[in-house]
Each structure stands twice: as C-alpha cells, then as structure tokens.
Amino acid sequence: MAENQIAHQFTAYAQWRKALFDSISEYQHWLTEQELIDSQIEKHIQHILEKLRDDKLNVAFVAEFSRGKSELINAIFFADYGQRMLPSSAGRTTMCPTELLYDAALPTSLRLLPIETRLLDATTSEYKRRPEEWTIFEFNIKDNETMQETFKQVSRTKRVSVEDAERYGLYDPNSADDAMNLNADGSIDIPCWRYAVINFPHPLLEQGLVIFDTPGLNAIGTEPELTLNMLPNAHAVLFILAADTGVTKSEIDVWRQFISGVRFKQKGRFAVLNKIDGLWDELKQDAEIEKEIVKQVESSASLLGLDTQHIFPVSAQKGLLARINGDEKLLTQSRLPLLEKALSEELMLSKKDIVRSNTQGEIEELINNARTILAARTLGLGDQLEELKGLRGKNEDVIAHMMSKVKTDKESFDKGLQQFQALRSIFSQQANQLLTLLGMEVLKEQVKTTRATMLSANFTKTSEMPWMCSLLKLKIV
Ligand SMILES: Nc1nc2c(ncn2[C@@H]2O[C@H](COP(=O)(O)OP(=O)(O)OP(=O)(O)O)[C@@H](O)[C@H]2O)c(=O)[nH]1
Ligand SMILES: [Mg+2]
Incomplete structure (x- = not known):
C-alpha cells in the first residue's frame, strides 16, 4: 500500500542512520584500543553520536x-x-x-x-x-x-474580553479581520x-x-x-x-x-x-x-x-x-500515493545527503587527526628500527671482537699451561736433586767424615776438646 512508501523509505533511512551510528561507535572503540583517543576527541565523537541518535x-x-x-x-x-x-x-x-x-x-x-x-x-x-x-x-x-x-x-477555545485578547497579542484593534471575529457582546474567542x-x-x-x-x-x-x-x-x-x-x-x-x-x-x-x-x-x-x-x-x-x-x-x-x-x-x-512518493523520495534523499555530509565532515576531521598521530608514530617507530639495526651491527662487531680476544687469550693460556707444566717437571727434578743432596743419610755421612777428620787432627787435642766432642755427638745423634 502507498502508505508503506513513506514508512518503508523512512524505516530504511532509520536503519542506515543506525548502521552509521554503529560504525562510528566501533571506530571510537578502535581508537580507544589503539590509545588514539583523548577526552576532547571522545567528547567530539559523543556529540556526533548524540546528534545521530536525536536526529x-x-x-x-x-x-x-x-x-x-x-x-x-x-x-x-x-x-x-x-x-x-x-x-x-x-x-x-x-x-x-x-x-x-x-x-x-x-x-x-x-x-x-x-x-x-x-x-x-x-x-x-x-x-x-x-x-x-x-x-x-x-x-x-x-x-x-x-x-x-x-x-x-x-x-x-475560550471567550475573553477584547482587552485580554489584546494583552495576549491575539487582537489588533486596527485589523479589520480581527474586528470581524468579535462576538455580538464585544468579546472574542481565543485558543x-x-x-x-x-x-x-x-x-x-x-x-x-x-x-x-x-x-x-x-x-x-x-x-x-x-x-x-x-x-x-x-x-x-x-x-x-x-x-x-x-x-x-x-x-x-x-x-x-x-x-x-x-x-x-x-x-x-x-x-x-x-x-x-x-x-x-x-x-x-x-x-x-x-x-x-x-x-x-x-x-x-x-x-x-x-x-x-x-x-x-x-x-x-x-x-x-x-x-x-x-x-x-x-x-x-x-492521488495521495503520488504525493507520498514524491515526499518520501525527495525528503529521505535530501535528509540522507545532509546527515551524510555533516557526519562525513566531522568524522573526516577525526580520521585525519588519528592519521597524523599514526604517521608520527610510524615515523618514531622507523627511527627506533634504524637505531636497533645500527645496534645490531654493533653487537655483532663487539661479539666477533670478543670472540677473537677470547681465542687469543685461550691460546696464550694454553701456551702458558704448557710452559708451566714443563717448568714444574724441571722444578720437581731440581727439588729431588736438592733433597738428595740435603738428605739425612748424606748429612750423617758428612758429619761422620768431619768428626773422624777432626779427631784425627793433631793440633785440636786441647783442654776444650771434651765439650766439643760432646757437642758433636749431641748434634749428630
Ligand atoms: N471534500 C473534501 N473535504 C475535505 C478534504 N480534506 C479535508 N476536508 C474537510 O475539510 C474540513 C477541514 O479539514 P481540516 O483537516 O480540519 O482542515 P485544517 O486545515 O486542519 O483546518 P484548521 O485546523 O481549522 O486550520 C473538514 O471537514 C474535512 O473533512 C478533501 O480532500 N475533500
Ligand atoms: Mg486542523
């Protein structure tokens, strides 16, 4: 039926507006997730949404x-x-x-x-x-x-005096039309x-x-x-x-x-x-x-x-x-359907155009704003990436340098170890020899020989000899 023409077009328009409302709400949600929103932007979006809701x-x-x-x-x-x-x-x-x-x-x-x-x-x-x-x-x-x-x-309506009607601004004494509306008793009917x-x-x-x-x-x-x-x-x-x-x-x-x-x-x-x-x-x-x-x-x-x-x-x-x-x-x-057709077509289309262009203008402003922030962020991330890349090269150099240093150190350590081992064996040989030389057996033999030599010596047989001999005995024993 023709009435549905207006109802149908208007319902379609209301659905379109609802879809627009939902998309903007989603965009707001995304901005919040991406931390691209501040209180001013949030207020602006709320204002756009309220305008759509109260449209x-x-x-x-x-x-x-x-x-x-x-x-x-x-x-x-x-x-x-x-x-x-x-x-x-x-x-x-x-x-x-x-x-x-x-x-x-x-x-x-x-x-x-x-x-x-x-x-x-x-x-x-x-x-x-x-x-x-x-x-x-x-x-x-x-x-x-x-x-x-x-x-x-x-x-x-109600009947009032001309004065009251004049006070309400509903009667003009100079208007011939108003004068025609007066009742026989001079009163006038007003809403x-x-x-x-x-x-x-x-x-x-x-x-x-x-x-x-x-x-x-x-x-x-x-x-x-x-x-x-x-x-x-x-x-x-x-x-x-x-x-x-x-x-x-x-x-x-x-x-x-x-x-x-x-x-x-x-x-x-x-x-x-x-x-x-x-x-x-x-x-x-x-x-x-x-x-x-x-x-x-x-x-x-x-x-x-x-x-x-x-x-x-x-x-x-x-x-x-x-x-x-x-x-x-x-x-x-x-012919009512023809009027309704024209009314719904012209009305809904122009209304949709107005709401679309107004909302588009405001949302574009917000999108451009978010784009500027995102561009600045991308730039910052690029810089950081470059820095990291630079550091990555540096790290490799440092590690290579350290590796070669460790290698050299290890080689010199190994060499030192070899030398140390060689020295240690020489040292133990020497020590053995020394011990051999300083051993008790050798000493005893030496003391024995010396004593015999001393006892057999002619000019040492003096009065001091007895205590020397006892000293020698003591030490040797
Ligand atoms: N014959 C005929 N009469 C109509 C038509 N439309 C309205 N009327 C009659 O015209 C008279 C006035 O109609 P309203 O709808 O009260 O007119 P209005 O423009 O609202 O008038 P106000 O409220 O006094 O400003 C009523 O008796 C209606 O039935 C029509 O298409 N054909
Ligand atoms: Mg009416």
Whole structure:
C-alpha cells in the first residue's frame, strides 16, 4: 500500500542512520584500543553520536484554516488507526500549533501550554524546558475513543474580553479581520492553549519523525517561533491549498514571506492542492475532470511561482476513507500515493545527503587527526628500527671482537699451561736433586767424615776438646 512508501523509505533511512551510528561507535572503540583517543576527541565523537541518535525529520503542514491539514496528516500517517485521529471538521479546528512526536522518556500524552503564557516573554522552546508549566493529559493508544476525545483539546477555545485578547497579542484593534471575529457582546474567542505536543508511540514517530500541524495562517504571524524556527528548519513543508477556493492573496503572502522566499530552503517545499474530489462531477467525463485539475494546478503554480511538478492535487478525505476501507481504486483516485512518493523520495534523499555530509565532515576531521598521530608514530617507530639495526651491527662487531680476544687469550693460556707444566717437571727434578743432596743419610755421612777428620787432627787435642766432642755427638745423634 502507498502508505508503506513513506514508512518503508523512512524505516530504511532509520536503519542506515543506525548502521552509521554503529560504525562510528566501533571506530571510537578502535581508537580507544589503539590509545588514539583523548577526552576532547571522545567528547567530539559523543556529540556526533548524540546528534545521530536525536536526529529528527521535521515535516510541517501549513495552510489557511480548513484546507485539510489535519485530514492530510490523518490520511498519510494515522489511517491504520481506522478513524480520524486528529480532529478535522468544517471551520476552525486546530487552534494551536500541534507537534506530534515520540519521546520514550515521557508518558504517552498530550501536553498543552496555556495561552496565558503569552503574557510572559518566554518562547515555546523555553517553555519546553519547564514541564511544570504544561497541562498533561495521558491516554492509552489502544483506547481510540478516549484518545480522540483527548485530542479535541487542540480545538478548545475560550471567550475573553477584547482587552485580554489584546494583552495576549491575539487582537489588533486596527485589523479589520480581527474586528470581524468579535462576538455580538464585544468579546472574542481565543485558543485555550498556546502550543500542544502529542507524545505518541507511532512507528514512524519512534524513528524520529516529527509532524507539525499548524492552525490557520493568521496564527503563523502571532507565534514568531513558527516563522523564525519551525518553518525554516523543517525538512519538508507541505503548503496546502484547496481546489474549491483557489489561491487567496493571504496564501500567496504567507507562501512568499515564510516558506518559499530566497532565504528559505527550496528543497522539500511542496504545494498540495487538496479537495480535488470537489471536482469529481458525475455528470462530467474523466477527461474533463482531469482538464479541470490541470487548469487549477497551472494557475496555482503561476501564482506561487512554482513548477507544476511541485504541486500535488489530492483528496485527503477520500485518501483517508480509502485506506480505512481498504479501497485501492479510491486510493488511486485520491492521488495521495503520488504525493507520498514524491515526499518520501525527495525528503529521505535530501535528509540522507545532509546527515551524510555533516557526519562525513566531522568524522573526516577525526580520521585525519588519528592519521597524523599514526604517521608520527610510524615515523618514531622507523627511527627506533634504524637505531636497533645500527645496534645490531654493533653487537655483532663487539661479539666477533670478543670472540677473537677470547681465542687469543685461550691460546696464550694454553701456551702458558704448557710452559708451566714443563717448568714444574724441571722444578720437581731440581727439588729431588736438592733433597738428595740435603738428605739425612748424606748429612750423617758428612758429619761422620768431619768428626773422624777432626779427631784425627793433631793440633785440636786441647783442654776444650771434651765439650766439643760432646757437642758433636749431641748434634749428630
Ligand atoms: N471534500 C473534501 N473535504 C475535505 C478534504 N480534506 C479535508 N476536508 C474537510 O475539510 C474540513 C477541514 O479539514 P481540516 O483537516 O480540519 O482542515 P485544517 O486545515 O486542519 O483546518 P484548521 O485546523 O481549522 O486550520 C473538514 O471537514 C474535512 O473533512 C478533501 O480532500 N475533500
Ligand atoms: Mg486542523
């Protein structure tokens, strides 16, 4: 079914973004392993990852009241719920800008910012950071009736005096249009709420789609945040016209002033010519009806300064009905699938391009950084390698030198040993000879000979002889 075109493309985009997220996480892991990360790089990567995780696709629906914005949102995104989810009826219905998104951290609910907050200077974005200021209605998505009843809050108005309305910035005494809105008693009906946020676990919203439903054109001027922030930053703006009213002057003004001026993005800006079923006249031939639609498209294109290819004639109401009843013929007739095809193709492709080029730019910076560190490391390692190579040569020289030295030393030691052994044998021979010469036997013989010689000598026989003889005896014995 055609609804799947947007759902399918958006899911594919969400998967692509998830894969990108995983690759960057892996890269961060690798950088940590390689010790290439410091706190600054880590913060930078966290920032890129958070941006990817919080990546939103904002689609805004803008038009004069009762052109069928809410009906178109119901037909494109909420037909599966089997009925009108957002209130859509004749006359003014959506009274405050309504944002549809999903934030898992918050309950499934409708949050409403009271209109009285307009008395203070804070913007709606600032109020988003002050949850206590919002009135919250929780609901169960399985209970369609209560859910629809809850959503009716966005249509609620209240009657106030002109002075109060003026204080809220919702009444201009010089405006003829505002004067026409006065009640008979001089009071005026103003919206109860300034802003609404529907937190809804719809599969596309869960993947980051954010839909803005806006009230009629005069509300655009009263909430500057719409014109200064929401519309310029929306990835797609669908400007809805009605085939039965043609293009009015105020529509041309708003289109030029807030949506399609030179200072705005040109991509993702579509004009939708709604309610073409009003031209389906059973008394007319199909060709005649087609001619009528082409004529309307051409005149709208020339008034808005758009190419006819960017104007999509549809019937939101019949598209919604066809989807609820599973009527494929009526769905084709409503031409809703053609709008969805263009929306999903242009939107997803340009969104993917933006996210890709932004992420690529930031990651390239980190990769270049890591490359510089790695190059410096390689250079350092090269130097170390060279040094080691030099040392390796040196070691070889030293070892060779030492080896030859040891060899020489050993040779001289061996030679010395030989000499020592030779000397030792000579020494022992000499010692033996000496011992032989000095032996006791030899000495005794010598003493004996000497004594005999002395005793036989003539001139030594004196009075001293007796003690000498006893001395000789003593020593010898
Ligand atoms: N015939 C016909 N009626 C439609 C179509 N789309 C919306 N309508 C009717 O037009 C009326 C206004 O539709 P809404 O969706 O409330 O219009 P809106 O632009 O949201 O209007 P506000 O919320 O008041 O700004 C409702 O009664 C819808 O049923 C369509 O394609 N064909
Ligand atoms: Mg509406």
